Amino acid sequence: MDVAWSALSLSLQVAGWATALNLVLGIGVGYLLARTRFVGRDLIDTLLTLPMVMPPTVLGYYLLVLLGRKGWIGQWLQSSFGINLIFTLKGAVIAATIVAFPLVFKPARAAFEAIDSQVEEAGRVLGISEIGIFLRITLPLAWRGILAGVLLAFARALGEFGATLMVAGSIPGKTQTLSIAVYEAVQAGQDEIANTLVLITSLVCIVVLLGAGRLAPGRIAHRS
DSSP: OHHHHHHHHHHHHHHHHHHHHHHHHHHHHHHHHHHOOOTTHHHHHHHHHHHHHSOHHHHHHHHHHHHSTTSHHHHHHHHHHOOOOTTSHHHHHHHHHHHHHHHHHHHHHHHHHTSOHHHHHHHHHTTOOHHHHIIIIIHHHHHHHHHHHHHHHHHHHHTOOHHHHHHHOOOTTTTOOHHHHHHHHHHTTOHHHHHHHHHHHHHHHHHHHHHHHHHHHHHHHHHO
């Protein structure tokens, strides 16, 4: 049972950090691509969406190549700051963040593009600054789509397996998240532990989905 609660705690930490990072990155990149026109914009959109369709093990391999001790990012972090991301909780967070990123980025961009530009223009006529327009007009109008993406990203990060296993490994109490713990328990023939982990995972996912159903309508009603 200790294994189950330890795995749940690590999974919630990874999913929480990944969701927080994606909230900032997804809104920022989604707004940038929704409001600007430049050569290669569609290519960037495609590359940022790749984690949604790419096999997690392939994505994990790319991360190993980049973040490993021989990778150009990993080698630079190790030599400059003494930071090692492989087989650490930080590595698990990075993997979960990248895998779940499109689930925030795509809804955020679509929500920003759906806003009537005349509403923002009216704010400019009234003398509101660009930051004020974003915080007081654009973001509140787009929040419904962003909230849906954030909740889905949290659930996706919570259940991430392939990329996390390749980057962070399976170290009990350090990097062994719920999905990895289920895999390890099944491989070891520990059916009781596997059943407990699966039940916990299912309950957490149900809670997240119920939260999505309750929070989104509440936001809409409050705004209207």
